[in-house]
Amino acid sequence: MDEHKADFVADEKSSPSDEYRQPVSGDVYVHDHGAETELRRLLSTRHLTMIALGSSIGMGLWLGSGTSLTSGGPAGIFLGYFLAGSMIWSVSHSIGEMAVMYPLPSAFVQWTGKFICPSASFALGWAYWFSYCITIANELQGVCTVLSFWTDAVPIAAWITIFWLVIIGVNVGAVSFFGEIEVICSTIKFGWIFVVIISNIVISAGGAPNHDAVGFRYWNAEPFTNGFKGFLSVMPTCIFAMAGSENSGLVAAETGNPRKAVPRAIGSIWLRLSLFYLLGSLMVTITVSPTNPDLFGGEGTNASPFVIAYRDAGIEPMAHLMNAVIFISVLSTGSISGYGGSRTTMGLAHLNMAPKQFKTADKTGRPWYGLVVTLLLGGGLAYLNVNNGAADVFGWFSNLTSLFTLFGWGMICLSHIRFRRAWKVQGRSPSELPWKSWTWPWAAWWGLSWCIILIIVEFYLAVWPLGEPSSARTFFANYVSVIVIVVIYLGARLYYRGPWYVDLSKVDLDDQRRFYVDHDEEKAPKKGFKRVASKTIGFVFN
Structure with missing residues (x-):
């Protein structure tokens, strides 16, 4: 151990979770002054990687892309996802360095x-917690929209209640x-995204039963349906769609070896961005007209553009399969939001910013107090969909969530910048970091800059909305998140007082830190097929 580790002696009795935890290659037991909580390290690298791959694939992509296509046109939606993708890619690399060093229950809240x-x-903690609640509500109303493709016989309130209970069941399990x-x-x-990409290329080329070769017809006709303002109006939905990718930072607190798991999850970001968002949105633009009345938010069936692509091509079975996958995706994202919300309240409690009861978890690692409050509020908000249009509710919730998300992403990037600054000010070398991002420093600054720019853009859209007259109701419906953040922040300033920023020269860089051995145990080299398979998997996920 180096001089910074001298005060941190291995102490198996100091951690409430040591009795549930086995030694992991590359990990060291230490008394880490708060990094250990009553959460149990029961999730593996496989869990973290797959949650990072799928956590943000929900209503925003499958349904929200319909409203984006209508508002921004083919070029607008594609460029919107490209910009949002570059932001979350930058944010994820900031998360990677800090999550390996400080794997804490509410991650970016505690880093801030x-x-x-x-x-x-x-402000970030409570704003993000409310964002998780809003996402649960939005995904539940998304379930109702998906199921209405098959039947309208069941009341919306009944569907919400049924699948609210399903989300509760997943979260209260181990x-x-x-x-x-x-x-x-x-x-x-x-797996399904590969099917979507291949089949939509075939449809666009005229290989479907309708033999209509669409190609880039809609790109050539009108790439931006509402000009530059239409492109700007796409951004809240794109940000909302990608919200959740940062959950890999939360899950790190419950993985056995963050130094191994987190970089692998971060390394898969490029795959998710290119396949799910860029290629997925491109497939929509070459198969579905932006003026199709059946798109989500239109006057017709309010279906996903992916479903419409199969149905209009005459491949009805694929339309039903697509709708089923959307149903699973939406329900999954709602479940992950319950997980994220409960861990955020736990982190706030460890910072003495929430009631102390939120610190506690049972013997299997379930933070009951946070789970109950998060799931109750999230499910309760979903009933707003009963007396309002699904697209209207989606618009309200996605705008609110996108602003909370931009604030969160900005704080993650700023925390990373200041963490690196503190590391340098205190005379430490980057070589001492357990994992270093090759994107430092430009990616962190890129993410922070665009978060600020887009918060200003959303103010412009709240004052002068697309296709609506300016009104106080529209402004508050679309921008109240920022007002809430400012009010909470100023209230906290009155309570905490002190300097506007912490003194980086006095930050205890070893508090709440997790230490690792200098190298993992060497493994016997793989031969033959195992060697080829290992290299292939490494290419995909790293």
């Missing part, structure tokens, strides 16, 4: 308190059960 200031941490469920759902999403 450590490297920026307690007031910002307080953490390992939750992890396995999400692995299965993510595998389905990941």
